[in-house]
Amino acid sequence: MTIAIVSDIHSNWEALTVVLEHCDRLGVKEIRCLGDVIGYGPDPVAVTDMAMNRFSVSLLGNHEEALVTGKHRFNPYAAQAIDWTRAQLHSGSGITRIFSNKGTNQDRMPWYRERKPFELIDRHLMVHGSIYDPVHDYVDEPENPVEAEQMIETLEQDFSGFDICFAGHNHTPFMATKVGTFFPHDAHNSFVIPKGHKAYVCVGSVGQPRDNDPRASFATIDGERITFHRLRYDVPTTQKKIIDVGLHEFLAERLGEGI
Ligand SMILES: [Fe+2]
Secondary structure, three states, rough: OOOEEOOOOOHHEEEEEEEHHHHHHHOOOEEHHHHHHHOOOOOOOHHHHHHHHHHHEOOHHHHHHHHHOOOOOOOOHHEEEHHHHHHHHHHHHOOOOOOOOOOOOOOOHHHHHHHEEEEOOOOOEEEOOOOOOOOOOEEEOOHHHHHHHHHHHHHHOOOOOEEEEEEEEOOOOEEEOOOOOOOOOOOOOOOOOOOOOEEEEEOOOOOOOOOOOOEEEEEEEEEEEEEEEOOOOOOOHHHHHHOOOOHHHHHHHHHHHOO
């Protein structure tokens, strides 16, 4: 059974719909989301409604936490966007009405207050951040032999009760294992992790990739095989919406560059 793991959609309707259409083509049976459904982007209501309807798991990311608590250490662009998002979700006034069984005036905030920081299913741990802090911490790719050794220690000592940890938050797709760190690319995007082996799988970001590749990123798992996917979407439309709703132009510009 193919399961999709998505993360960091950040209210990007154009990116999300391209990913969902591709999941349908792949015969994906279940979609799990690692958090940050909202924030930064211009379509929080439509994206929230889709998340509520399509995701079997949707975790608490740091943007969901900021949304419901009002507490964060965001830069001014992210702070403005989360305050704007909160107002949109309270009123329900969305650009797109997706599901006929939900009125546009529905308050989506109660759904966000119920989000959990992690989920464990079949020896797969799902977090937004890392195993040490599932909401805020970043999984950084090892950049030198010392960091690589530390990552292996983490996998061997701290991955107990689960084998694979799926993480988001860093907006960069890669996989860290005992034998090395792998950055997927178009010519090599599928990996087998034998049963019982430990791995961090960072799935990248659907709606705001930061690895200098603007295409939407997510992963699928089918048995022992993990496949990373990159998909083009209509970036100019999302950029225009960001400007039109009054969010900062930097949030639009970065989508075009994948930064
Ligand atoms: Fe994020």
